[in-house]
Amino acid sequence: MDISWLGHSSFRLRGNSTAVITDPFSESVGFAMPEVTAPLVTVSTDHPHHNNAASVKGKPYVISGPGEYEVGGVFVLGLSAGPSSAGATPNTVYLMEIDGITVCHLGNLAQPLPSSHIEQLRDVQVLMIPAGGHGTLGAPKLAEVISLLSPRLVIPMHYSVPGLAVELDPLEPFIPQLGIEEPLRQQRLTVTPNNLPPSVRLVILGEGA
Numbered sequence: 001m002d003i004s005w006l007g008h009s010s011f012r013l014r015g016n017s018t019a020v021i022t023d024p025f026s027e028s029v030g031f032a033m034p035e036v037t038a039p040l041v042t043v044s045t046d047h048p049h050h051n052n053a054a055s056v057k058g059k060p061y062v063i064s065g066p067g068e069y070e071v072g073g074v075f076v077l078g079l080s081a082g083p084s085s086a087g088a089t090p091n092t093v094y095l096m097e098i099d100g101i102t103v104c105h106l107g108n109l110a111q112p113l114p115s116s117h118i119e120q121l122r123d124v125q126v127l128m129i130p131a132g133g134h135g136t137l138g139a140p141k142l143a144e145v146i147s148l149l150s151p152r153l154v155i156p157m158h159y160s161v162p163g164l165a166v167e168l169d170p171l172e173p174f175i176p177q178l179g180i181e182e183p184l185r186q187q188r189l190t191v192t193p194n195n196l197p198p199s200v201r202l203v204i205l206g207e208g209a
Helices: 115-121 139-149
Strands: 002-007 010-014 019-022 040-042 061-063 067-071 074-083 090-098 101-105 126-130 153-157 184-186 188-190 201-205
Touching: 002 153, 002 201, 010 153, 019 090, 040 074, 040 090, 061 067, 074 115, 090 115, 115 139, 126 139, 188 201
Parallel strands: 019 040, 040 061, 101 126, 126 153, 153 201, 184 201
Antiparallel strands: 002 010, 002 188, 010 019, 067 074, 074 090, 090 101
16 A cells, blocks of 8 residues: 655555545645545545545545445544544544555544544554644654554654645654654655564655655
8 A cells, every 4th residue: 555645634545446535635724735536535624624525536435424434445434533623623533444554544633532442443553643733632642642552653744844824833843752763754655564664663754754
């Protein structure tokens, strides 16, 4: 599976026979959503910075809340995770399985995960975490989530980059607080069951690489 960061909280997860776009954003974030096509879109928060499914070509199936789904061979579990950093708007955490890899997108997680969610997410291998603060969990609490879930790869999202019109903190001060060794920086990431690291590794994609 190939993982590309499209900006803000949006990723393209491309498997052998399908693709998923997470949290497509509107131009109100400060720049345009890249032109992408996918059969499946997940929306963590009903806010223009996360719910611009209309920008994704291919007439995708849109998942925008808790539940169990299977679309095009992709299993998706959506878990309600309280209000998001966007205010009272609910946040949904998604667990997806593509090509034998389990990926969890925390959305705008603003409060610790309950123990029941930790149990359901404990098999996650790739964890996407909001890193820009301003309403989302801070680094110490996110470090606790990482410790509880024990993913192999952690990918930050939702942080300040050039051109962003949203008030978020930059990534660099956040990194040391996670207590993970020096991050790997690259434009995109290819993940297979055979190339996962033996212990947790921080990977910075795209703009932050």
